[in-house]
Amino acid sequence: MSTATTGMSTKRRNGAGSKRRNGAAPGSETTGRQRQRWLPWAFLAPTILGMGLFTLVPIVASVVLAFFRWDIISAPSFVGFDNFAEVVQDPTVRVSFLNTIMFVVVAVALQLGLALALAIMVQEKLPAWLRVFFRSAFFFPLILSAASVSIFMRYLFNEQFGVVNWLLSFVGIPAVPWLTTPAGSAAVVILVYVWQNFGFSFLLFIGGLASIPTETYEAASIDGATGWRKHLHVTLPLLSPTTLVASVMAIINALQVFDQPYVLTRGGPGDSTRTAVMVIFESAFQRLEFGQASAIGVILTLIIMAITAAQFRLSKRFVFYQ
Amino acid sequence: MTTTSTQRAAVERLAPQRPAPRKKRNWSMAGRIVLLLIASVFILGPVLWTLSTSLRPPAESFQLPPSFLPLNPDFSSYDQVFKQLNIMLLVLNSALVTGLIAVGQMFTAALAGYAFANLKFRGRGALFSIVLATMMVPAQVTIVPVFMLIRGIGLSDTLLALILPAIPTAFGTFLMRQYFLGLPSDLGEAAAIDGASPWRTFRSVYAPLAMPGMAIVGILAFNYHWNEFFRPLILTISEQNFTLPLGLVSLQGNLGTGSISVVLAGVILSMIPALVVFMFGQRALRDGLTAGTGK
Numbered sequence: 001m002s003t004a005t006t007g008m009s010t011k012r013r014n015g016a017g018s019k020r021r022n023g024a025a026p027g028s029e030t031t032g033r034q035r036q037r038w039l040p041w042a043f044l045a046p047t048i049l050g051m052g053l054f055t056l057v058p059i060v061a062s063v064v065l066a067f068f069r070w071d072i073i074s075a076p077s078f079v080g081f082d083n084f085a086e087v088v089q090d091p092t093v094r095v096s097f098l099n100t101i102m103f104v105v106v107a108v109a110l111q112l113g114l115a116l117a118l119a120i121m122v123q124e125k126l127p128a129w130l131r132v133f134f135r136s137a138f139f140f141p142l143i144l145s146a147a148s149v150s151i152f153m154r155y156l157f158n159e160q161f162g163v164v165n166w167l168l169s170f171v172g173i174p175a176v177p178w179l180t181t182p183a184g185s186a187a188v189v190i191l192v193y194v195w196q197n198f199g200f201s202f203l204l205f206i207g208g209l210a211s212i213p214t215e216t217y218e219a220a221s222i223d224g225a226t227g228w229r230k231h232l233h234v235t236l237p238l239l240s241p242t243t244l245v246a247s248v249m250a251i252i253n254a255l256q257v258f259d260q261p262y263v264l265t266r267g268g269p270g271d272s273t274r275t276a277v278m279v280i281f282e283s284a285f286q287r288l289e290f291g292q293a294s295a296i297g298v299i300l301t302l303i304i305m306a307i308t309a310a311q312f313r314l315s316k317r318f319v320f321y322q
Numbered sequence: 323m324t325t326t327s328t329q330r331a332a333v334e335r336l337a338p339q340r341p342a343p344r345k346k347r348n349w350s351m352a353g354r355i356v357l358l359l360i361a362s363v364f365i366l367g368p369v370l371w372t373l374s375t376s377l378r379p380p381a382e383s384f385q386l387p388p389s390f391l392p393l394n395p396d397f398s399s400y401d402q403v404f405k406q407l408n409i410m411l412l413v414l415n416s417a418l419v420t421g422l423i424a425v426g427q428m429f430t431a432a433l434a435g436y437a438f439a440n441l442k443f444r445g446r447g448a449l450f451s452i453v454l455a456t457m458m459v460p461a462q463v464t465i466v467p468v469f470m471l472i473r474g475i476g477l478s479d480t481l482l483a484l485i486l487p488a489i490p491t492a493f494g495t496f497l498m499r500q501y502f503l504g505l506p507s508d509l510g511e512a513a514a515i516d517g518a519s520p521w522r523t524f525r526s527v528y529a530p531l532a533m534p535g536m537a538i539v540g541i542l543a544f545n546y547h548w549n550e551f552f553r554p555l556i557l558t559i560s561e562q563n564f565t566l567p568l569g570l571v572s573l574q575g576n577l578g579t580g581s582i583s584v585v586l587a588g589v590i591l592s593m594i595p596a597l598v599v600f601m602f603g604q605r606a607l608r609d610g611l612t613a614g615t616g617k
Contacts, residue, residue, distance in 0.1 A: 050490030058467035145549030297463035
């Protein structure tokens with residue numbers, strides 16, 4: 001394969017070389033090189049200018065804004081670390097960050113566990129058409145909008161008429177007040193989120209499993225490892241790079257959860273399902289406290305950066321690379 | 323390569339062929355299929371319920387037992403959703419926003435990705451690191467300044483407010499750079515020796531070869547922006563600029579007062595384009611979603 005390509009390109013290069021000998025003047029090469037100096041910037045201009053304006057400037061601006069008090073109407077005034085101090089002491093913000101952390105821990109654990117178990121089951125010996133069906137089915141929720149999903153899930157979790165409670169009644173569980181109690185609401189937000197997002201981790205695990213050489217399993221089965229023990233001692237260690245990437249991505253995405261709690265519960269009852277991004281949204285666009293909203297955003301970004309940095313540390317220490 | 327296949331052959335020859343484990347394996351496969359089928363029911367069930375409830379007369383929406391198969395479809399909810407909601411306008415807005423973002427991302431990402439992969443210039447590595455670093459900051463965090471900026475340039479409450487900031491894409495640029503790095507570099511050398519300008523080399527040699535990569539960028543952009551809720555919620559104000567998810571959430575209402583089957587009919591309609599992408603571009607979507615995760 002590679003020899004064929006080289007052969008072909010050599011042939012082309014020879015042809016091209018002879019053509020140059022006939023045509024191009026030696027002077028044109030220097031102008032070409034001069035043109036090349038600004039040429040990369042022409043290619044980059046749309047992206048660099050656009051990102052500068054709509055990403056970099058806003059990043060800097062939101063850090064700066066975190067030190068100002070501004071309600072859009074009156075002029076902004078510098079307040080130092082006041083916004084951070086107020087935000088850290090604000091009970092709603094505190095509860096929302098705690099909610100977010102609880103949400104991330106439970107949702108990510110469920111998402112990864114489910115994705116890993118299903119990926120292992122799908123990747124083992126299975127009729128090809130069934131494998132395609134299961135993969136597509138688990139992937140399917142990823143193409144839906146979180147808002148639409150939350151819209152129909154809200155009906156499914158209705159206390160009196162919802163399908164979920166109707167199904168639970170068959171196993172003798174009385175109607176669960178899903179969306180009217182703090183614990184029920186938190187559970188619904190987690191379930192709906194995991195329902196939609198586990199397919200992403202599933203895809204990553206499928207990719208990771210496919211890269212484990214079959215010889216490893218054959219060697220393990222000769223050594224007498226079977227079933228779950230085989231997965232415990234072979235799959236899990238060899239899958240650790242994928243698991244790390246999948247968990248970091250799942251954590252970062254879950255930290256930014258907004259659509260599901262907004263549509264399902266509006267953060268309630270009380271503050272029980274209010275999340276970090278929801279308080280950013282509310283303090284900026286409902287209470288017009290843009291400085292405080294930016295301060296909350298800066299805190300959230302620092303948390304995300306810390307997790308990303310921790311990923312690099314962890315991957316050096318614990319991940320088993322082949 | 324050859325050593326591993328001979329090793330495998332040797333392993334196969336050495337492995338004792340016992341009939342007992344095979345039978346056991348069949349049982350375990352059946353068990354696995356049952357578990358996987360249960361999982362698929364939990365995943366597809368809610369969507370099927372949504373479809374079949376949208377096809378029931380509005381009065382029967384909350385009737386138990388629920389229906390999961392639309393045996394006697396009734397389209398009155400679909401009539402209603404067109405009456406209660408300017409759904410054609412929502413579809414048009416969503417299509418315009420999503421389409422322009424997707425096309426814009428494909429072109430700008432291809433150009434920038436090509437520059438980072440194949441052109442040499444000062445500060446290339448540093449600039450690419452900055453592009454990658456911006457991916458760490460979530461869009462929700464920069465939304466306040468973006469909102470101010472949009473107001474400042476007089477675009478507030480327009481569709482352009484949704485489109486313009488979404489076109490420059492760090493992830494798309496990264497993806498296209500990887501794609502161009504995967505193409506043989508002697509193609510460009512050959513074209514340059516032929517006397518083609520760098521722009522021609524890109525336009526006639528590399529861009530056509532990079533179409534599959536651009537398709538991935540476009541499909542990812544479509545999937546994300548067709549479904550997005552957060553930015554439209556903040557950047558649009560009047561109902562005539564709403565996109566589909568926003569319109570549907572407002573139809574359901576804060577207290578869930580909207581007629582169920584009508585809301586669900588709207589939900590089903592909004593899924594159709596995503597379903598088309600799912601059927602024809604699933605592969606590209608999967609590759610795009612898992613790109614850059616070390617696979």
